Amino acid sequence: MNAVWSYLLAFAVWPGLLLAAPLGWLELWFMRKLVARLQGRRGPPVFQPFFDFMKLLGKRTVIPRGVNRGIFLALPLVSLGAVTAALAIVPLPGNPAPSLPGDVVLLLYLMEVPVLCEVLAGYVSRSIYGQVAAMREALLSLAYNLPFLAAIIAMAQEAGSFQMSALQAAPYSLVHPLAALTFLLALPARMKLNPFSIANAEHEIVADSHIEYSGPPLALFKLSHAVEVVLLTELFAVVFLPATPWPLLNLLVYLVAGIAVLGGVTLLATTTARLRLAQAFRFYWVWGGVASAVTMAATLVR
Amino acid sequence: MNLIERVVAISRRRSPWICRLNAGSCNGCDIEITPLLSPRYDAEQLGIELHGTPKHADIVLISGTLTLRSRQAILDIYDQVPSPKAVVALGSCPLSGNVFAGSPLVLGQSLDSLVPVDVWVPGCPPRPQAILDGIARAASLLEEGATRSQMESLLEGGQGRPS
Ligand code: SF4
Numbered sequence: 340m341n342a343v344w345s346y347l348l349a350f351a352v353w354p355g356l357l358l359a360a361p362l363g364w365l366e367l368w369f370m371r372k373l374v375a376r377l378q379g380r381r382g383p384p385v386f387q388p389f390f391d392f393m394k395l396l397g398k399r400t401v402i403p404r405g406v407n408r409g410i411f412l413a414l415p416l417v418s419l420g421a422v423t424a425a426l427a428i429v430p431l432p433g434n435p436a437p438s439l440p441g442d443v444v445l446l447l448y449l450m451e452v453p454v455l456c457e458v459l460a461g462y463v464s465r466s467i468y469g470q471v472a473a474m475r476e477a478l479l480s481l482a483y484n485l486p487f488l489a490a491i492i493a494m495a496q497e498a499g500s501f502q503m504s505a506l507q508a509a510p511y512s513l514v515h516p517l518a519a520l521t522f523l524l525a526l527p528a529r530m531k532l533n534p535f536s537i538a539n540a541e542h543e544i545v546a547d548s549h550i551e552y553s554g555p556p557l558a559l560f561k562l563s564h565a566v567e568v569v570l571l572t573e574l575f576a577v578v579f580l581p582a583t584p585w586p587l588l589n590l591l592v593y594l595v596a597g598i599a600v601l602g603g604v605t606l607l608a609t610t611t612a613r614l615r616l617a618q619a620f621r622f623y624w625v626w627g628g629v630a631s632a633v634t635m636a637a638t639l640v641r
Numbered sequence: 642m643n644l645i646e647r648v649v650a651i652s653r654r655r656s657p658w659i660c661r662l663n664a665g666s667c668n669g670c671d672i673e674i675t676p677l678l679s680p681r682y683d684a685e686q687l688g689i690e691l692h693g694t695p696k697h698a699d700i701v702l703i704s705g706t707l708t709l710r711s712r713q714a715i716l717d718i719y720d721q722v723p724s725p726k727a728v729v730a731l732g733s734c735p736l737s738g739n740v741f742a743g744s745p746l747v748l749g750q751s752l753d754s755l756v757p758v759d760v761w762v763p764g765c766p767p768r769p770q771a772i773l774d775g776i777a778r779a780a781s782l783l784e785e786g787a788t789r790s791q792m793e794s795l796l797e798g799g800q801g802r803p804s
Binding site for chain 2: 393
């Protein structure tokens with residue numbers, strides 16, 4: 340099969356849209372159900388994220404006056420396209436796309452695109468709440484990206500290559516658990532979950548930067564969030580868990596690890612309250628910085 | 642009705658997002674909405690989510706007597722809800738003005754004369770079960786394409802068949 344087709348296949352089917360969307364919905368449902376059970380509620384039925392998505396697809400889109408139509412409608416599409424492309428790079432078992440040298444850099448870049456889209460979505464909406472959310476999102480990303488990038492770069496340094504398959508195949512060492520912890524530190528903020536749900540603080544700024552979005556564009560933003568959840572959890576599993584020679588077992592381990600990570604961050608989210616932006620910033624630059632430094636130092640020890 | 646339209650219609654019933662609007666209520670009705678989200682009634686099991694912005698809502702809950710100052714706000718917020726949409730009126734106030742009727746600050750008219758109301762939930766204040774039931778009924782109307790705004794757009798021929 341020619342390489343372009345295998346990329347398209349990876350983008351559209353597995354690990355891309357067709358299979359990542361249901362998986363993402365399932366994971367979102369798992370998080371909502373877990374929150375509900377922890378709060379002593381019953382929680383939504385298993386198809387809930389799917390119903391939310393389909394309903395939004397069938398609604399009209401209201402575009403605020405004075406907003407650039409093209410940009411307003413393009414942002415959710417770009418966001419979804421970028422996360423799906425990023426997911427297509429992750430060497431999950433059965434991924435038909437060949438691994439490229441330097442694809443980690445591409446992956447890290449693509450993972451920043453949805454954040455950028457949300458920031459822009461807040462700014463173009465002409466809503467003050469949206470703009471505050473966008474500002475918070477932009478500042479927060481400066482904070483959580485320190486441990487996030489440090490974890491991946493330390494792994495690349497350890498593997499001696501910026502290629503995903505090399506990261507996956509790196510022999511297990513001290514760097515793995517340290518980098519995994521550093522990665523986990525950044526995860527709640529990347530997912531905008533509770534102590535760091537500063538950008539989507541619904542009680543202070545009504546909604547996140549999607550406040551002016553409605554109908555299908557909002558549905559695409561929600562879908563892109565679902566795919567992002569899959570991307571983050573599977574990236575964690577692929578990079579930090581030792582791979583076995585059996586692809587099917589690998590897949591199972593990755594999925595279970597993804598669910599376990601989600602369970603952990605959800606537990607954290609239900610037991611904590613929202614921090615202020617300055618507190619979150621300080622947390623990431625102090626503790627994220629310490630964790631990054633320790634992880635980086637560990638790559639130097641042989 | 643083809644398969645996709647059918648799935649969208651079912652999704653409208655299974656995922657009603659609400660936004661609430663206090664048009665001049667004594668807060669009695671509004672405080673009865675809070676228990677819906679709490680463990681006892683847990684509206685999330687019906688897919689109900691409370692959203693702060695009308696742009697995300699399917700159903701607007703309007704509580705309270707209509708005052709001179711809230712009239713324009715009701716019209717504006719109703720317009721911002723993307724169709725298909727439904728309106729649920731909470732309590733006796735939106736219908737009649739209740740104990741506030743006759744006050745010079747109060748519009749002497751029913752909510753129905755401003756926006757098309759689909760479900761009236763009577764009571765002063767209504768019980769949480771009744772509010773939940775009202776939302777569920779509005780969600781079923783959305784599924785059937787039978788809310789008043791859906792029917793009106795049908796009559797105008799703007800939207801084609803209800804889906
Ligand atoms: S119906 Fe009763 S409880 Fe509700 S706003 Fe009116 S006076 Fe208050």
